[in-house]
Structures are given as C-alpha cells and as structure tokens.
Amino acid sequence: MPRRSIGIIMNGVTGRMGYRQHLVRSILAIREQGGLELPDGTVVWPEPVLVGRSEDKLRALAERHGLERWTTDLDAALADPAHEIYFDAQLTQVREKSLRAAIAAGKHIYTEKPTAESLAGALELAALARDAGVKNGVVQDKLFLPGLLKLKRLVEGGFFGRILSIRGEFGYWVFEGDWQQAQRPSWNYRAEEGGGIVLDMFPHWQYVLEQTFAPIRSVYAHTATHIPERRDEQGRTYRATADDAAYAVFELEGGAVAQFNSSWTVRVNRDELVEFQVDGTEGSAVAGLRDCRIQHRAATPKPVWNPDLPVTEPFRDQWQQVPDNAEFDNGFKAQWEQFLAHVVADAPFRYDLLAGAKGVQLAALALQSARGGCRVQVPELAL
Known part of the structure; x- marks a missing residue:
C-alpha cells in the first residue's frame, strides 16, 4: 500500500492535554496501529514535530517515545x-498569535479551543484561513465520546419525540492548593491570563448543543468566583480573578431549553464527571462520557409525592442501558483521523475555525449576560 508521510508541528505538547490526549493517545496511537488507512488504500503516516518553550521537557518527551524531531524555534x-499541519495546544492567551503565524506560513490548521480570547480574533482567524486556502479544524472532542454518540443516535432515531429540555451537570472539586495540590493550573483562575470556566467550557457546550440538538438562540448566565484565594504551583497565595462556576440557561432553536451547571467547586454525586439529561414527549435519556440510560414513555413509572413516607421506588433501576452496538475509539484520536483524511484526501470535515468562533461567541455572550444580569440573543455567525 502507498504510504503518505505528513509532518505535524505540535505546539504545546508539554502540557497535560497536548501530551496525553493529542500526542500519546492520538498521533502516537495512529502510528502504533500502522498509520491511518484511507478508502483508496493510502496509509497516512503522521510525523510529529514537538514544539514548546522548554528544551529539557521536549528532549525528555522525544526520548521517552522514540521521536527525533523537536524544537523551541516555532518560526x-x-x-x-x-x-504541512500546525497543531496548537498552548495556553489560550498565546494561541491566536501562533495560529496567525501558521496560516501566514501556509500550514493547515488544527487547534484546541478556544481559538482566541475574543470573538473578533476568532472570526479573523477563520477569515485568514479561508483567504489563505488552508484547511482548518478545531477540536470538538465531546462529540466523539461514547455517551454522546449514543445520545446522538437516539436523537436521529426520533426516540425523544419533541425534545423539551436538556440539563447538563459538569464539574468536580479543584483543590485550592493549600493542603492538597490543585489538579488544574493556576492560570485557569486568572482572568488576565485567559482563565475562567466560561471561556474553558462554554465552547464545549456550544458545539454539543448545536451538533446534537439545535443551534443556541439565547443565553442567560450567572457566574461566580466561589473560591477567591488559591495557591499556585510554587505554593504562593494568589487572588482568583476568573469565574470558577457558571450557571446558564440556553434557549435552542425550536423551543427546547438547556440548563447547564459548570463548576470547579462542586463535589461529585453523579455517575460521571459530566452528565446530560434529555427529556422529550416520548422518552428521556441520561448520558455521560461512556454510558447512556433511557426511559421510554410506555415504561415511565407513576411516582407519587409523599414527604411523609420514605422513598421505596428504585428510580435508577427503572432505566435501561443503551447498548454500545459499536467499538468506540478515543474521541481525540477519532477526530484527528478525520482531520488527517480531510487534509490528505479532501474528506468532509465540518469542525472548522468558524465553528470554533461560535464557541468563543457563546462564551463572550455568556459573560456579557452575567455582567448585565440579562438574557442575550445569540446571532448567527458568518464570514
């Protein structure tokens, strides 16, 4: 079979997400399986070039995985x-500048989100890529999770009837850094460094809602900084200036209402760190990262409210598991394979920089809503 090597600049691979999900579980995993075989028999062989600021970290990563190409010189x-491809998993604050340079150099673009700190910047990146004629994509990994794929299957099969509402619960307790080390970097809690749960998570909620259900037409959000003081990686106390929790209501096209709670200050009493409950006239579902449970209209019990008696109904046992019916690959890897096929063979790929700009738009409008205490319309975006 013919083999097609493709060089991929991977900027930011010394970070947690860039290393674990994109380098190890995506690009190296594709190499371990023998490359990506396209329908015409061509095998795409990714050749990663590790880029970052620390020579020591890059050298250690390269040696650990038997890679030869690394540099601190992005230019x-x-x-x-x-x-041929530039991938970015850097801090949000420095991403836009690097993406601009890569587009100017004629590279195809694949990037983590948010693509920029402002909507104007995100839209300009999309326009620059369009004008340069380079292929471009934005990571939308949640769409490739088994739980969300099962949920999408239910939507497309008409299981819900008319969808009434979606409730999303996401989050966990991020330690403050005093008596236990924080499991998220300190910049996440500094607004001046691009931190905040709205900018981090609302781009996810945008594509999950639009791609699974319907476009978002309005948003009302309330944000909070529940933990005002934390300690950084060196143990120094700092003031948290970014939101660590957000509570939002989204109105979708067609009338469905989505309520999402996002928090780094909540202790988990769920089966998974993120869960989505969808209620419709014909049935309901609860989906997490992997599992999805359903309850059809015909099998819905008839609970009776009586606060004077203990609960005897096993509510969780009254739901049915949705079967896998397929083998699910790592979501990051699955989208990487789609993008590589898009670059090499012009296969369809819908998750471009304009789609990424919609996520930045929703985050910006949510913050606007929180500042003004009002519901904000979400206009359609176009270049």
Missing part, C-alpha cells in the same frame, strides 16, 4: 515545507 518549524 523555523513553520518555515520547513515538510511540515
């Missing part, structure tokens, strides 16, 4: 014509 990597 030199962009100047090499063998490198």
Whole structure:
C-alpha cells in the first residue's frame, strides 16, 4: 500500500492535554496501529514535530517515545515545507498569535479551543484561513465520546419525540492548593491570563448543543468566583480573578431549553464527571462520557409525592442501558483521523475555525449576560 508521510508541528505538547490526549493517545496511537488507512488504500503516516518553550521537557518527551524531531524555534518549524499541519495546544492567551503565524506560513490548521480570547480574533482567524486556502479544524472532542454518540443516535432515531429540555451537570472539586495540590493550573483562575470556566467550557457546550440538538438562540448566565484565594504551583497565595462556576440557561432553536451547571467547586454525586439529561414527549435519556440510560414513555413509572413516607421506588433501576452496538475509539484520536483524511484526501470535515468562533461567541455572550444580569440573543455567525 502507498504510504503518505505528513509532518505535524505540535505546539504545546508539554502540557497535560497536548501530551496525553493529542500526542500519546492520538498521533502516537495512529502510528502504533500502522498509520491511518484511507478508502483508496493510502496509509497516512503522521510525523510529529514537538514544539514548546522548554528544551529539557521536549528532549525528555522525544526520548521517552522514540521521536527525533523537536524544537523551541516555532518560526523555523513553520518555515520547513515538510511540515504541512500546525497543531496548537498552548495556553489560550498565546494561541491566536501562533495560529496567525501558521496560516501566514501556509500550514493547515488544527487547534484546541478556544481559538482566541475574543470573538473578533476568532472570526479573523477563520477569515485568514479561508483567504489563505488552508484547511482548518478545531477540536470538538465531546462529540466523539461514547455517551454522546449514543445520545446522538437516539436523537436521529426520533426516540425523544419533541425534545423539551436538556440539563447538563459538569464539574468536580479543584483543590485550592493549600493542603492538597490543585489538579488544574493556576492560570485557569486568572482572568488576565485567559482563565475562567466560561471561556474553558462554554465552547464545549456550544458545539454539543448545536451538533446534537439545535443551534443556541439565547443565553442567560450567572457566574461566580466561589473560591477567591488559591495557591499556585510554587505554593504562593494568589487572588482568583476568573469565574470558577457558571450557571446558564440556553434557549435552542425550536423551543427546547438547556440548563447547564459548570463548576470547579462542586463535589461529585453523579455517575460521571459530566452528565446530560434529555427529556422529550416520548422518552428521556441520561448520558455521560461512556454510558447512556433511557426511559421510554410506555415504561415511565407513576411516582407519587409523599414527604411523609420514605422513598421505596428504585428510580435508577427503572432505566435501561443503551447498548454500545459499536467499538468506540478515543474521541481525540477519532477526530484527528478525520482531520488527517480531510487534509490528505479532501474528506468532509465540518469542525472548522468558524465553528470554533461560535464557541468563543457563546462564551463572550455568556459573560456579557452575567455582567448585565440579562438574557442575550445569540446571532448567527458568518464570514
């Protein structure tokens, strides 16, 4: 079979997400399976070039995984014509500048989100990529999770009837850094460094709602900084200036209402760290990262409210598990394979920089809503 090597500049792989999900579980996993085989028999072989600020960290990563190409010189990597794709998993604050440089160098773009700190910046990136004629994509990993794929299957099969509401619960307790080390970086809690749960998570909620149910037409949000003081990686106390929790109501096209709670200050009493409950006229479902449970209209029990007696109904046992009916790959890897096929063989790919800009737009409008205490319309975006 013919083999097609493709150089991929991977900027930000020393970070948790860039390393674990994108390098190890996506690009290296594709290499371990022998490459990506396209329908015409061509095998796409990714050649990662590790880019970052620390020589020591990059060298250690390369040696650990038997890789030869790494550099702290992004400009030199962009100047090499063998490198066709630029991938960005850096801090949000520095992403836009690097993406602009990569587009100017004629590289195809694949990037984490948010793509920029402002909607104007996100839209300009999309326009620049369009005008440069480079293929571009934004990570929308939640769509490829088994639980969300099962939920999408139910929607497309008409299981819910008319969808009435979606409730999303996401979050966990992020330690303050005093008596236990925080499991998220300190910049997440500094607004001046691009932190905040709205900017971090609302781009996810945008594509989950639009791609699974319907476009968002309005948002009402309330944000909070519940923990005003934390300790950083060096143990120094700092003031948290970014939101660590957000409570939002989204109105979808067609009338369904979505309520999402997002928090880094909540202790988990759920089966998974994120769960979505969908209620419709014909049935309901609760989906997490992997599992999805359903209750059809015909099998819905008839609870009776009586606060004077203990609960005897096993509510959770009254739901049915949705079967896998397929083998689910790592979501990040699945989307990487789609993007590589898009670049090499012009396969369809809908998750472009304009789609990424919609996530930035929703985050910006949610913050506007929180500042003004009002419901804000979400206009359609176009270049």
